[in-house]
Amino acid sequence: MKVQPFFHMETGSLTYVVSDSGYALIVDPVLDYKDGEISYNHVDSVLEYIVQKGLDLRLVLETHIHADHLSASQYVKDITGAKSVISAKIKEVFNQWKAKLNLKSLASFDFFVDSHSRIQFGSKFIEVIETPGHTPACITYKIDDHVFVGDTLFAPDKGTSRADFPGASATELFHSIKKLYQLPRETNVYLCHDYPPLGAAPTSCVKLESQKRRNVMLSQNTSLSEYIFMRDRRDQLLKEPKLLNVAIPFNLTYLLPAKR
Ligand SMILES: [Fe+2]
Numbered sequence: 001m002k003v004q005p006f007f008h009m010e011t012g013s014l015t016y017v018v019s020d021s022g023y024a025l026i027v028d029p030v031l032d033y034k035d036g037e038i039s040y041n042h043v044d045s046v047l048e049y050i051v052q053k054g055l056d057l058r059l060v061l062e063t064h065i066h067a068d069h070l071s072a073s074q075y076v077k078d079i080t081g082a083k084s085v086i087s088a089k090i091k092e093v094f095n096q097w098k099a100k101l102n103l104k105s106l107a108s109f110d111f112f113v114d115s116h117s118r119i120q121f122g123s124k125f126i127e128v129i130e131t132p133g134h135t136p137a138c139i140t141y142k143i144d145d146h147v148f149v150g151d152t153l154f155a156p157d158k159g160t161s162r163a164d165f166p167g168a169s170a171t172e173l174f175h176s177i178k179k180l181y182q183l184p185r186e187t188n189v190y191l192c193h194d195y196p197p198l199g200a201a202p203t204s205c206v207k208l209e210s211q212k213r214r215n216v217m218l219s220q221n222t223s224l225s226e227y228i229f230m231r232d233r234r235d236q237l238l239k240e241p242k243l244l245n246v247a248i249p250f251n252l253t254y255l256l257p258a259k260r
Helices: 041-052 073-080 090-101 170-180 208-214 224-237 244-253
Strands: 002-008 013-020 023-027 032-034 037-039 056-061 083-087 111-113 118-121 124-130 139-143 146-148 188-190 205-207
Touching: 002 041, 002 188, 013 041, 023 041, 032 041, 041 073, 056 073, 056 118, 073 083, 090 244, 124 170, 170 224, 188 208, 205 208
Parallel strands: 023 056, 056 083, 083 111, 146 188
Antiparallel strands: 002 013, 013 023, 032 037, 118 124, 124 139, 139 146, 188 205
16 A cells, blocks of 8 residues: 655645555545636646556545645546545534624535444545534544544644644644554554645654653643643634635535635
Protein backbone atom coordinates (compact mmCIF):
# COMPACT_ATOMS: atom_id res chain seq x y z
CA MET A 1 0.00 0.00 0.00
CA LYS A 2 1.26 3.47 -0.88
CA VAL A 3 0.20 6.88 0.43
CA GLN A 4 0.91 9.96 -1.70
CA PRO A 5 0.33 13.41 -0.16
CA PHE A 6 -0.63 16.53 -2.14
CA PHE A 7 -0.31 19.92 -0.46
CA HIS A 8 -2.74 22.76 -1.25
CA MET A 9 -0.65 25.79 -0.43
CA GLU A 10 -3.46 28.39 -0.47
CA THR A 11 -5.37 26.71 2.37
CA GLY A 12 -2.58 24.68 4.02
CA SER A 13 -4.62 21.51 3.33
CA LEU A 14 -3.36 18.01 2.66
CA THR A 15 -5.03 15.56 0.28
CA TYR A 16 -3.90 11.93 0.09
CA VAL A 17 -4.08 9.27 -2.59
CA VAL A 18 -3.92 5.79 -1.11
CA SER A 19 -3.27 2.94 -3.52
CA ASP A 20 -3.31 -0.81 -3.12
CA SER A 21 -3.54 -3.72 -5.60
CA GLY A 22 -4.27 -1.35 -8.51
CA TYR A 23 -7.06 0.51 -6.69
CA ALA A 24 -7.00 4.07 -5.38
CA LEU A 25 -8.89 6.25 -2.97
CA ILE A 26 -8.61 9.97 -2.23
CA VAL A 27 -8.82 11.51 1.23
CA ASP A 28 -10.06 15.12 1.49
CA PRO A 29 -9.66 16.53 -2.06
CA VAL A 30 -9.66 20.35 -2.32
CA LEU A 31 -11.00 22.85 -4.85
CA ASP A 32 -9.24 26.07 -5.73
CA TYR A 33 -11.35 29.10 -4.86
CA LYS A 34 -10.58 32.73 -5.47
CA ASP A 35 -12.74 35.86 -5.76
CA GLY A 36 -15.95 33.83 -5.81
CA GLU A 37 -14.78 31.46 -8.54
CA ILE A 38 -14.00 27.75 -8.29
CA SER A 39 -11.21 26.17 -10.32
CA TYR A 40 -9.80 22.68 -10.45
CA ASN A 41 -6.01 22.81 -10.92
CA HIS A 42 -5.13 21.14 -7.64
CA VAL A 43 -7.67 18.32 -7.73
CA ASP A 44 -6.92 17.76 -11.42
CA SER A 45 -3.24 17.21 -10.54
CA VAL A 46 -4.36 14.58 -8.01
CA LEU A 47 -6.54 12.87 -10.63
CA GLU A 48 -3.69 13.08 -13.14
CA TYR A 49 -1.44 11.18 -10.71
CA ILE A 50 -4.08 8.43 -10.49
CA VAL A 51 -4.31 8.20 -14.30
CA GLN A 52 -0.52 8.17 -14.70
CA LYS A 53 -0.20 5.31 -12.22
CA GLY A 54 -2.96 3.38 -14.00
CA LEU A 55 -5.03 3.15 -10.80
CA ASP A 56 -8.75 2.43 -10.55
CA LEU A 57 -10.24 5.15 -8.31
CA ARG A 58 -13.01 3.72 -6.14
CA LEU A 59 -13.58 5.97 -3.14
CA VAL A 60 -13.34 9.56 -1.99
CA LEU A 61 -13.22 9.89 1.81
CA GLU A 62 -14.15 12.99 3.79
CA THR A 63 -12.77 13.23 7.33
CA HIS A 64 -15.24 16.01 8.24
CA ILE A 65 -16.99 19.13 6.96
CA HIS A 66 -14.15 21.61 6.44
CA ALA A 67 -14.61 25.24 7.37
CA ASP A 68 -11.56 26.65 5.62
CA HIS A 69 -11.60 25.14 2.13
CA LEU A 70 -14.02 23.77 -0.44
CA SER A 71 -14.18 20.01 -0.86
CA ALA A 72 -13.65 18.54 -4.33
CA SER A 73 -15.45 15.27 -3.48
CA GLN A 74 -18.50 15.98 -5.66
CA TYR A 75 -16.27 16.96 -8.58
CA VAL A 76 -14.27 13.74 -8.20
CA LYS A 77 -17.51 11.73 -8.01
CA ASP A 78 -18.98 13.41 -11.06
CA ILE A 79 -16.04 12.79 -13.36
CA THR A 80 -14.77 9.43 -12.11
CA GLY A 81 -17.77 7.63 -10.59
CA ALA A 82 -15.90 7.14 -7.28
CA LYS A 83 -18.20 6.73 -4.26
CA SER A 84 -18.09 9.33 -1.48
CA VAL A 85 -17.85 8.42 2.20
CA ILE A 86 -18.62 10.62 5.21
CA SER A 87 -19.65 10.26 8.86
CA ALA A 88 -23.26 9.31 9.57
CA LYS A 89 -23.25 12.19 12.06
CA ILE A 90 -23.02 14.64 9.17
CA LYS A 91 -26.80 14.99 9.42
CA GLU A 92 -26.28 16.43 12.92
CA VAL A 93 -23.79 18.98 11.55
CA PHE A 94 -26.21 19.86 8.74
CA ASN A 95 -29.01 20.51 11.24
CA GLN A 96 -26.73 22.70 13.36
CA TRP A 97 -25.95 25.01 10.42
CA LYS A 98 -29.21 24.70 8.44
CA ALA A 99 -31.12 27.68 9.85
CA LYS A 100 -28.07 29.90 10.36
CA LEU A 101 -26.90 29.48 6.76
CA ASN A 102 -30.33 28.98 5.15
CA LEU A 103 -29.41 25.55 3.75
CA LYS A 104 -31.92 23.50 1.75
CA SER A 105 -30.73 19.87 1.66
CA LEU A 106 -27.63 17.80 2.37
CA ALA A 107 -25.42 16.86 -0.60
CA SER A 108 -25.74 13.31 -1.91
CA PHE A 109 -22.97 11.31 -0.28
CA ASP A 110 -22.88 7.58 -1.07
CA PHE A 111 -21.89 5.99 2.24
CA PHE A 112 -22.58 7.27 5.75
CA VAL A 113 -20.28 5.47 8.18
CA ASP A 114 -19.73 5.01 11.91
CA SER A 115 -17.44 3.02 14.18
CA HIS A 116 -19.10 -0.26 13.12
CA SER A 117 -18.29 0.29 9.43
CA ARG A 118 -15.63 -1.67 7.56
CA ILE A 119 -15.08 -0.80 3.93
CA GLN A 120 -13.20 -3.09 1.56
CA PHE A 121 -10.45 -1.41 -0.43
CA GLY A 122 -8.08 -3.46 -2.63
CA SER A 123 -6.67 -6.21 -0.41
CA LYS A 124 -7.37 -4.09 2.71
CA PHE A 125 -10.22 -3.01 4.93
CA ILE A 126 -10.81 0.58 5.99
CA GLU A 127 -11.88 0.90 9.63
CA VAL A 128 -13.68 3.95 10.96
CA ILE A 129 -12.82 5.50 14.32
CA GLU A 130 -15.20 8.20 15.47
CA THR A 131 -13.13 11.16 16.69
CA PRO A 132 -15.60 13.98 17.49
CA GLY A 133 -14.61 17.25 19.14
CA HIS A 134 -13.55 19.64 16.36
CA THR A 135 -16.99 18.83 14.87
CA PRO A 136 -19.47 16.11 15.93
CA ALA A 137 -18.92 14.31 12.61
CA CYS A 138 -15.12 14.04 12.57
CA ILE A 139 -13.88 10.56 11.75
CA THR A 140 -10.52 8.90 11.40
CA TYR A 141 -9.99 6.32 8.67
CA LYS A 142 -7.60 3.49 9.59
CA ILE A 143 -5.97 1.23 7.01
CA ASP A 144 -3.44 -1.17 8.55
CA ASP A 145 -1.05 1.07 10.52
CA HIS A 146 -2.03 4.27 8.70
CA VAL A 147 -4.60 6.68 10.17
CA PHE A 148 -6.09 9.70 8.42
CA VAL A 149 -7.13 11.87 11.34
CA GLY A 150 -8.56 14.95 9.63
CA ASP A 151 -8.19 18.00 11.86
CA THR A 152 -8.13 16.02 15.12
CA LEU A 153 -4.35 16.37 15.48
CA PHE A 154 -2.00 18.84 13.84
CA ALA A 155 1.78 18.42 13.74
CA PRO A 156 3.25 18.01 17.26
CA ASP A 157 4.60 21.58 17.33
CA LYS A 158 1.16 23.00 16.41
CA GLY A 159 -1.13 20.98 18.71
CA THR A 160 -4.75 20.10 17.94
CA SER A 161 -7.66 21.52 15.99
CA ARG A 162 -9.90 24.22 17.42
CA ALA A 163 -13.03 23.27 19.33
CA ASP A 164 -15.23 26.36 19.11
CA PHE A 165 -17.54 25.75 16.13
CA PRO A 166 -21.24 24.88 16.74
CA GLY A 167 -21.39 21.34 18.15
CA ALA A 168 -17.66 21.32 18.95
CA SER A 169 -16.36 20.11 22.33
CA ALA A 170 -12.85 20.33 23.77
CA THR A 171 -13.75 17.51 26.17
CA GLU A 172 -14.80 15.24 23.30
CA LEU A 173 -11.70 16.19 21.34
CA PHE A 174 -9.53 15.27 24.34
CA HIS A 175 -11.16 11.83 24.59
CA SER A 176 -10.94 11.29 20.80
CA ILE A 177 -7.21 12.01 20.81
CA LYS A 178 -6.61 9.83 23.87
CA LYS A 179 -8.45 7.06 21.98
CA LEU A 180 -6.06 7.48 19.05
CA TYR A 181 -3.15 7.34 21.52
CA GLN A 182 -4.18 3.76 22.35
CA LEU A 183 -3.14 2.65 18.84
CA PRO A 184 0.31 1.06 18.34
CA ARG A 185 3.05 3.65 18.72
CA GLU A 186 4.44 3.00 15.20
CA THR A 187 1.09 4.04 13.64
CA ASN A 188 1.50 6.62 10.86
CA VAL A 189 -0.68 9.68 11.52
CA TYR A 190 -1.62 11.60 8.35
CA LEU A 191 -2.59 15.23 8.96
CA CYS A 192 -5.23 17.31 7.18
CA HIS A 193 -3.38 20.61 7.55
CA ASP A 194 0.02 22.13 7.99
CA TYR A 195 1.16 25.74 7.75
CA PRO A 196 4.90 25.66 7.00
CA PRO A 197 6.95 28.85 6.66
CA LEU A 198 7.34 30.03 3.07
CA GLY A 199 9.61 27.67 1.14
CA ALA A 200 9.56 24.91 3.75
CA ALA A 201 7.95 21.53 3.13
CA PRO A 202 4.72 20.69 4.99
CA THR A 203 4.57 17.94 7.59
CA SER A 204 2.09 15.38 6.33
CA CYS A 205 2.85 12.27 8.36
CA VAL A 206 3.97 11.83 11.96
CA LYS A 207 4.47 8.68 14.03
CA LEU A 208 1.91 8.32 16.80
CA GLU A 209 4.73 7.96 19.31
CA SER A 210 5.93 11.43 18.35
CA GLN A 211 2.46 12.90 18.89
CA LYS A 212 2.16 11.22 22.28
CA ARG A 213 5.53 12.53 23.41
CA ARG A 214 5.72 15.94 21.76
CA ASN A 215 2.27 17.32 20.91
CA VAL A 216 2.37 20.77 22.48
CA MET A 217 -1.32 20.87 23.40
CA LEU A 218 -2.12 17.25 24.18
CA SER A 219 0.64 14.77 24.95
CA GLN A 220 0.16 11.39 26.61
CA ASN A 221 0.65 13.14 29.98
CA THR A 222 -1.80 16.04 29.51
CA SER A 223 -4.86 15.97 31.78
CA LEU A 224 -8.38 16.88 30.68
CA SER A 225 -8.41 20.07 32.76
CA GLU A 226 -5.00 21.18 31.44
CA TYR A 227 -6.12 20.59 27.86
CA ILE A 228 -9.47 22.39 28.23
CA PHE A 229 -7.77 25.39 29.82
CA MET A 230 -5.22 25.60 27.00
CA ARG A 231 -7.75 24.91 24.20
CA ASP A 232 -10.28 27.48 25.45
CA ARG A 233 -7.60 30.13 25.88
CA ARG A 234 -6.28 29.52 22.37
CA ASP A 235 -9.75 29.39 20.76
CA GLN A 236 -10.61 32.78 22.23
CA LEU A 237 -7.73 34.25 20.20
CA LEU A 238 -8.57 32.54 16.89
CA LYS A 239 -10.40 34.39 14.13
CA GLU A 240 -13.19 32.80 12.13
CA PRO A 241 -11.74 30.97 9.09
CA LYS A 242 -11.68 33.34 6.09
CA LEU A 243 -13.80 31.04 3.93
CA LEU A 244 -16.19 29.76 6.63
CA ASN A 245 -19.36 31.32 5.20
CA VAL A 246 -18.62 29.84 1.78
CA ALA A 247 -16.94 26.57 2.78
CA ILE A 248 -19.48 25.27 5.32
CA PRO A 249 -22.55 25.71 3.08
CA PHE A 250 -20.69 24.45 0.01
CA ASN A 251 -19.30 21.36 1.74
CA LEU A 252 -22.73 20.45 3.16
CA THR A 253 -24.73 21.03 -0.03
CA TYR A 254 -22.19 21.31 -2.89
CA LEU A 255 -23.85 24.58 -3.84
CA LEU A 256 -22.14 27.94 -3.60
CA PRO A 257 -24.09 30.35 -1.38
CA ALA A 258 -25.82 33.20 -3.23
CA LYS A 259 -23.62 36.28 -3.66
CA ARG A 260 -24.63 39.22 -1.47
FE1 LIG B 1 -11.61 21.36 9.96
